[in-house]
Amino acid sequence: MTLRVGITVFPGSNCDRDAMHAVALTGAEPVELWHADADLKGVDAVIVPGGFSYGDYLRPGAIARFANVMGEVERFAREGGPVLGVCNGFQVLAEAHLLPGALLQNTSLRFVSRRVPCRVERTDTPWTAACEAGETLTLPVAHNEGNYFADERTLARLEDEGRVVLRYLENPNGSANDIAGVCSEGRNVVGIMPHPERVSDPDLGSEAGLKIISSVLVGAGV
Amino acid sequence: MDELTIRDTYTALGLSDFEYDRILELMGRAPNYLELSLFSVMWSEHCGYKNSRPLLGRFPNDGERVLQGPGENAGVVEVGDGWAVAFKMESHNHPSAVEPYEGAATGAGGIIRDILAMGARPVALLDSLRFGPTEGDSPEASRNRYLLREVVRGIGGYGNAVGVPTVGGEVVFDASYSGNPLVNAMCVGLIRVEDVLTARATGEGNLVVLIGSKTGRDGIHGATFASDELSEESESKRSNVQVGDPFTEKMVIECCLKLLEEGLLVSLQDLGAAGITSSASEMAAKGGVGIEIETDKVPLRESGMEPWEVMISESQERMLAIIEPDKRDEVLVLTERYGLVGAVVGRVADHGELRVLHDGETVGSVPAEYLADAPTYEREVVRPEYLDELPEVDLNKLPEPESFNEALLKLLASPNIRSKHSVYEQYDSEVQTNTVVRPGADAAVMRIKGTRHGFAVATDGRGRHCYLDPRGGGTATVLEAYRNLSCIGAEPVAVTDCLNFGNPEKPDGYFQLAECIEGISLACEALGTPVVSGNVSLYNETERGAIHPTPIVGMVGVLDDVSKHATLGFKREGDMVIVVGD
């Protein structure tokens, strides 16, 4: 059976095609999920990709979360379906309250595009199952609002419950506790700022990110 | 209008007495204000290349791989496996001097649409930048820092959001650019050989469709403005500057590529300087047909716009397409799907004129070929005196530094040599996942998904060299780009350029322009790298004088196997270091 991974496309998404390419490299089938259609086309997992949905106007992710497709993504997530938000996708999931916290502007007040070493903190999520706990992945970040914020209580809770999934070893944006990615209480929804799809193709020199993209196949026993 | 007011009017529009007389002669009657506006924007230096066209003919344009040379929105060269790249460079110097963020952003947006107009998907951006010195506490240095910061933010703000990676460029500091920064953006697009489009209107009765944003009073007379010297007065013309919307541009890209994929377009053209006027008249002139535009059908952002304002508005993120009448509904369904304005605003006619209608009445009509054929000025090339007054420098007489280590560190820390990572880290250089070699190397290397092929691209410019020796500097600029590509393992194939110069009406400026073009041409001929597209930015002068003559060359090379490329940096201890060449 081929696993089918849906990739949402909002107006202004710009990593949707990259995510599809990476998903195809894992052997899964990428399925485009158009923002205006409240239809997940029966996919087994969903990736909300990076980009500038609705131009990032107002706040990144603020408008995209109300797109028709997001109602279905929320339902899918509540039912335990694996959902990965990458960069703008993380922002969308946070705005939709599928993940705690918010992504504020980088403390440098600048867009930051570089490779950052990150430590995989947890492998008990559908999007890190193929990684080794504690391993370092060098992943590209490219964002203006990646500075993870949550109030003290929420942060303490995230740490206690082991919900910090990915942590920067060199903090590029001022994130609280060097957080690069978190998961939901049910652990099925994961949001990360780095772009695994950009380091998933041997032709581009690194496959560090393929571990993340392909993890969902492990969980599904494919 | 009496004679004096007429003269005031055309002078205010930037037309000379000679040009006005020429218009009278061509038209055989006095033009009305709208018609005069059409001439004024189309005959500006920016659109009409009045001072440079005769000189540009010198560039070699042909080559085995060339599918499209100059004259279209971008040049196109074949890469292999049925793939081609379209590329062009363009300046946005004046807008960036006045409003650096939006000036740079709309510069990136404009060049992306040029590539799109060829039918290509934009896959890489480069930015070649020049600023005055940024070190120190002087107001000038602080202004230059502000320009640097905002220009870089503007390029990133647009390129990052629109999803085209910025993969290379340059930043150079020199006093001659103080108050007149150079912002040149280059875009490369990928296209199948058989899909290359031309901006040519054909088929009487075909429809003209405007796609993208609503039209506002943005940049009215911006093209004329771009051809003025910067002065106190231009500060007051600030309302000319347009605001970019990369979000809409992204939708314009996806929508137009979809329309092409579905075979719904006859022709496509971007709306740049001079807006609908330039796009429509160029498409009509090239196709040997006429175009009628109904200004009341153009969706407006502001109420009460006059027909002439609609015709020359430079509102960003708009494209003009020619379609067959029976494709109308399909086209409009798609523009709607992408959340864009899609409006039938005119039709192709057989009368050869650019005719403007409002509420059914003709409010102006000019033969398109007149608009597309601005008068050109050829001047005498006179060697400037400054070249003879340059101090002779004997390198052997320079004192040796006391400490070579210190001298080396000082050199490495100097603004023009030190790492530019603080600039390119603000650019997304990897979106689209084709970037094989990212910024920080001699050239960027891009792969073509699904093939082993790739291409490499670099920009170079040598303003000071061109000032001291215009011809030699022009040649050296091409050679530098050629070396950058060679070093990375690519076979250089073609060139785009942006000619940034001072006032060509002054003998020094004209000489520099002519000689740099000669130098570039000599190098391109010797190396077999034809010039397939380019852009000219003249009148780069402030009260303090002209910038250094700064032709920027963007060169593209091909790699048959993209995995076989070299990167910078010593790899292993014990490896040998070899110097090649003189």
Next chain:
Amino acid sequence: MLKVRVLVRPKPGILDPQGEAVKGALPALGFEGVGTVHVGRLIELEVESERDVDAMCRRLLANPTTEEYEWEVVG
């Protein structure tokens, strides 16, 4: 139509790097003696009734995790 003005600002205690940057830039321009600075968002909209305005703010215009808002009818 009613004209409504919405002010959105970072919640107290939330890091406001933009505000800090503005505060940091002012002395260099010769403006001394500036205390705290905060940067937020201004949204001005025309609505038919004020009934929905609060819901718009809560659901879209402000992010309750990091921002607070106030609004008033101004015309």
Next chain:
Amino acid sequence: MLKVRVLVRPKPGILDPQGEAVKGALPALGFEGVGTVHVGRLIELEVESERDVDAMCRRLLANPTTEEYEWEVVG
């Protein structure tokens, strides 16, 4: 210290893509009947005197090319 509130908004006629995007989003949330929407900036600062505020607005807080501003002392 005086508390000053500065409102910065796009000049009339200047493209306001943020405002357009918000306007476009509201119906999907079930809020109909919204007219124009404009998004700008709110800056709140403490100053010792109001003397310099206008100059601050002109030189730093607003971009005179594309934006207009107003300010008032609020406390």
